[in-house]
Amino acid sequence: MLNVPAIRWGKPYQSLDQQEVVHFDNGTPIAKISQVNGGMLQLDMKHAARARKVLREIPSSELIARCKQAAELFEKGEVALGDQVQTVDDFIHQQSASTGLPEHMCRANMKKNSFVLSHMDEILAALTRGLDLEIYRRGYGDEGRGVTVSYQVQSPVLGAVLPNNSPGVHTLWLPAVALQIGLLLKPGSQEPWTPYRMVSAFMAAGIPGEAFALYPGGHDVGQTLLSKCSRSMVFGSAQTVEQYAGNPRVQAHGPGFSKILLGDDIVDRWEDYLELMIESIFSNSGRSCINCSGVWASRHTEKIAAALAERLGKIDVLPPQDPNSGLAAFTNPQMATGTWALVQKDLDEAGVKDMTDGMGDRLVEKPRCAYLRPMIVHADSPDRAVASKEYMFPFASIVQCPQKEMLRKIGPTLVCTVLSKDAEFIDALTESSAVDRLNVGPIPTNRLNWLQPHEGNLVDFLFRSRAYQLADF
Amino acid sequence: MSESTVGNIDTAVLTAKEKLDAHTYEMVQWHFHESTGSPFWLSKKSELSFDPLKEVRGFDDLKKFALFEDDWLRGGPVRRWVPKGLADRPTYVFETGGTTGVPKSRVVIDDFRIDYEMFSETLPEEFFPKGANWLMLGPSGPRRLRLAVEHLCQHRGGICFCIDLDPRWVIKLIKKGWMEHLEAYKKHCIDQAITILNAGHEIKCMFTTPKLLESLAYGLAEQETSIQEIGITGIFSGGTEFTPQWTRFCVEELLGGPTEDSGVYMTPTYGNTLMGLACSKPVTAADDYKISYYAPQPRAAVEVVEFDDHTQVVDYGATGRVKLYTMTREFFVPGFLERDEGEREMPFAKFPWDGVSGVRPFHRLASSTTVGVY
Numbered sequence: 001m002l003n004v005p006a007i008r009w010g011k012p013y014q015s016l017d018q019q020e021v022v023h024f025d026n027g028t029p030i031a032k033i034s035q036v037n038g039g040m041l042q043l044d045m046k047h048a049a050r051a052r053k054v055l056r057e058i059p060s061s062e063l064i065a066r067c068k069q070a071a072e073l074f075e076k077g078e079v080a081l082g083d084q085v086q087t088v089d090d091f092i093h094q095q096s097a098s099t100g101l102p103e104h105m106c107r108a109n110m111k112k113n114s115f116v117l118s119h120m121d122e123i124l125a126a127l128t129r130g131l132d133l134e135i136y137r138r139g140y141g142d143e144g145r146g147v148t149v150s151y152q153v154q155s156p157v158l159g160a161v162l163p164n165n166s167p168g169v170h171t172l173w174l175p176a177v178a179l180q181i182g183l184l185l186k187p188g189s190q191e192p193w194t195p196y197r198m199v200s201a202f203m204a205a206g207i208p209g210e211a212f213a214l215y216p217g218g219h220d221v222g223q224t225l226l227s228k229c230s231r232s233m234v235f236g237s238a239q240t241v242e243q244y245a246g247n248p249r250v251q252a253h254g255p256g257f258s259k260i261l262l263g264d265d266i267v268d269r270w271e272d273y274l275e276l277m278i279e280s281i282f283s284n285s286g287r288s289c290i291n292c293s294g295v296w297a298s299r300h301t302e303k304i305a306a307a308l309a310e311r312l313g314k315i316d317v318l319p320p321q322d323p324n325s326g327l328a329a330f331t332n333p334q335m336a337t338g339t340w341a342l343v344q345k346d347l348d349e350a351g352v353k354d355m356t357d358g359m360g361d362r363l364v365e366k367p368r369c370a371y372l373r374p375m376i377v378h379a380d381s382p383d384r385a386v387a388s389k390e391y392m393f394p395f396a397s398i399v400q401c402p403q404k405e406m407l408r409k410i411g412p413t414l415v416c417t418v419l420s421k422d423a424e425f426i427d428a429l430t431e432s433s434a435v436d437r438l439n440v441g442p443i444p445t446n447r448l449n450w451l452q453p454h455e456g457n458l459v460d461f462l463f464r465s466r467a468y469q470l471a472d473f
Numbered sequence: 474m475s476e477s478t479v480g481n482i483d484t485a486v487l488t489a490k491e492k493l494d495a496h497t498y499e500m501v502q503w504h505f506h507e508s509t510g511s512p513f514w515l516s517k518k519s520e521l522s523f524d525p526l527k528e529v530r531g532f533d534d535l536k537k538f539a540l541f542e543d544d545w546l547r548g549g550p551v552r553r554w555v556p557k558g559l560a561d562r563p564t565y566v567f568e569t570g571g572t573t574g575v576p577k578s579r580v581v582i583d584d585f586r587i588d589y590e591m592f593s594e595t596l597p598e599e600f601f602p603k604g605a606n607w608l609m610l611g612p613s614g615p616r617r618l619r620l621a622v623e624h625l626c627q628h629r630g631g632i633c634f635c636i637d638l639d640p641r642w643v644i645k646l647i648k649k650g651w652m653e654h655l656e657a658y659k660k661h662c663i664d665q666a667i668t669i670l671n672a673g674h675e676i677k678c679m680f681t682t683p684k685l686l687e688s689l690a691y692g693l694a695e696q697e698t699s700i701q702e703i704g705i706t707g708i709f710s711g712g713t714e715f716t717p718q719w720t721r722f723c724v725e726e727l728l729g730g731p732t733e734d735s736g737v738y739m740t741p742t743y744g745n746t747l748m749g750l751a752c753s754k755p756v757t758a759a760d761d762y763k764i765s766y767y768a769p770q771p772r773a774a775v776e777v778v779e780f781d782d783h784t785q786v787v788d789y790g791a792t793g794r795v796k797l798y799t800m801t802r803e804f805f806v807p808g809f810l811e812r813d814e815g816e817r818e819m820p821f822a823k824f825p826w827d828g829v830s831g832v833r834p835f836h837r838l839a840s841s842t843t844v845g846v847y
Binding site: 017035 | 694718719762
């Protein structure tokens with residue numbers, strides 16, 4: 001069986017504690033992942049400065065070139081993984097088997113991660129507003145108009161407590177390497193595959209191993225990482241986000257509550273945007289924070305909900321290898337039954353209607369896993385509790401709400417697609433701090449332009465603009 | 474293993490069993506005789522369906538008793554636990570539990586001294602030198618461990634330094650989720666320890682728990698020193714957090730490497746206020762840091778029993794629940810199911826009776842168990 005060690009600044013560490021990863025559907029063992037403790041991470045932090053040092057020794061242009069080479073290896077090559085060599089097909093199979101995602105979705109996520117890495121120069125140019133990357137490497141420089149600028153690195157490494165649910169989020173930490181910042185990652189227990197493959201590809205592309213650490217383990221590893229790294233990311237629930245709110249050392253990513261808002265000027269032509277809504281709700285099996293969990297309009301909402309239910313409600317469970325498979329499994333069946341119980345509670349409220357009712361059972365329980373089939377729910381008011389819910393399957397509430405009340409009622413929204421040409425409405429959304437990413441026009445919520453920042457600019461998180469005065473002497 | 478070695482172990486196992494049977498008989502006679510037994514056991518005797526004085530001839534006969542219930546130890550009068558035969562002796566009471574509600578109390582006269590003097594015999598002189606001073610970095614207050622470690626140190630000719638540590642407060646902090654306070658309290662304890670270690674008292678040996686040992690190592694590292702550099706050579710530690718991987722981590726990364734390289738020796742132990750102290754077989758890298766504990770027979774015994782039938786011992790290597798027996802003149806426990814599970818281990822030359830390895834919280838209770846710094 002595949003043995004995957006922890007990686008301690010490039011060096012493998014085979015632990016005596018191992019977690020067996022099994023196929024979600026048939027229980028076949030896939031790999032054993034070494035488990036370490038938070039203490040090991042804490043001790044290893046003394047080498048964090050070396051991670052930045054070895055990366056700073058590589059010119060930025062060369063580092064970008066190696067990132068591109070790593071992207072190629074990640075997406076198409078064979079890389080070392082533990083005591084074996086991992087092909088692309090191995091990776092897809094392993095990731096699907098442990099996360100429950102259909103294999104074609106694993107391939108799509110792989111391409112997404114590879115795309116970001118292979119376009120690192122463009123992405124960084126956008127995030128830094130075209131600043132010469134050598135300024136970040138050296139710490140200061142002339143921005144091109146005779147003014148010295150300096151960006152002070154806030155941490156030699158970026159820590160990340162990574163999630164299990166969707167392999168797409170790994171795009172968020174990838175740019176750190178090109179900015180000469182090391183990576184200290186706690187992989188999710190069900191999705192160690194992307195961080196391991198990515199780190200292996202980086203190293204194969206000639207980026208020093210001393211820049212990378214991977215610590216699979218329990219909660220104490222995550223807690224130690226977040227307390228010891230000066231800059232880190234964590235992916236979790238709304239409670240996790242709340243816990244780290246206002247903490248400048250931690251960037252917390254949680255549910256997105258992404259939405260599509262139909263303006264009064266467009267809503268009568270809602271049918272033109274049905275495909276956009278379906279993609280936004282259903283892509284990646286509705287698992288992402290960028291999936292749409294709410295469609296808001298002042299009228300036609302029942303008709304919109306019925307049309308979405310008609311299209312999505314019939315979608316059934318297919319084997320993960322099937323290219324038409326659109327639903328990811330809950331590898332822990334209790335998560336599905338727990339989610340289902342919460343949904344049932346939402347449906348009990350007056351004014352809430354399950355539009356997929358009568359289209360077959362939503363909860364599909366299997367011996368080792370469970371599925372939740374797509375659900376479309378109509379809410380006659382934004383005050384219904386379901387209007388602010390997000391679940392880990394294709395689930396959306398279609399909410400009837402006057403346009404003038406939308407901004408006040410939508411709450412935190414990671415991605416907002418506004419379908420309207422009403423300049424006043426668009427301006428209000430532009431000014432709103434409730435919305436993170438704003439799409440004006442027919443852009444599905446799940447389609448991210450990587451040249452735009454996501455939940456804050458990573459460069460601003462990792463570097464701080466400061467004074468730097470030079471004088472001859 | 475040669476045939477003669479096998480034969481020797483078989484003989485040793487047989488001898489140990491005979492000794493256990495004889496000791497069991499003697500202790501049951503003591504605890505159930507009107508002139509020597511404790512009020513508690515003499516009162517229990519009337520509830521038994523058998524006469525322990527006549528029908529308990531050896532260790533296996535202890536299965537005639539119902540399981541010992543630790544709740545019997547909550548509340549008083551505490552005197553009912555003192556055997557009449559020892560009624561005129563100065564008596565200690567040691568507590569366990571008690572984060573909320575009434576703690577469990579055990580009376581002790583000399584047991585803690587005897588247990589730790591026996592344990593002392595197992596400590597290697599090279600790393601626990603006679604005359605060395607000790608640090609007790611563990612729970613203080615109404616606990617047996619506090620006095621026992623001090624006695625161990627004194628028995629070996631040293632002087633023992635102690636810190637204040639209230640484990641009940643630690644458990645409350647964990648249950649309340651006050652993790653910042655927990656960290657602050659842990660730091661408060663470690664600061665006390667580092668102050669003493671830096672004060673020129675020539676401390677070479679210590680007792681501590683795994684979590685505190687880790688914290689001490691990190692605290693010393695912040696001062697750019699280490700457990701090894703500060704002069705500690707022998708560590709006696711205890712707790713169910715002793716997994717093979719943690720022990721390896723500790724040896725390789727906190728203590729400076731294997732004993733032969735670092736000069737620091739650590740011995741895990743397993744025990745509690747009810748039973749005493751079980752020693753471990755030497756823990757080595759060659760054996761993947763496997764930790765096997767052996768009770769101080771015949772004063773105490775450990776069995777690994779079926780989860781659903783505590784009268785059945787599991788096969789060697791199989792997993793079951795830890796069952797303890799204590800048979801001293803001061804205290805009698807004819808079978809108590811611990812909150813731990815593990816694998817049954819074979820006897821070996823040093824301890825020719827069953828042991829238990831891989832001790833960890835009993836999986837059916839694990840979620841309700843709060844493991845603190847202790």
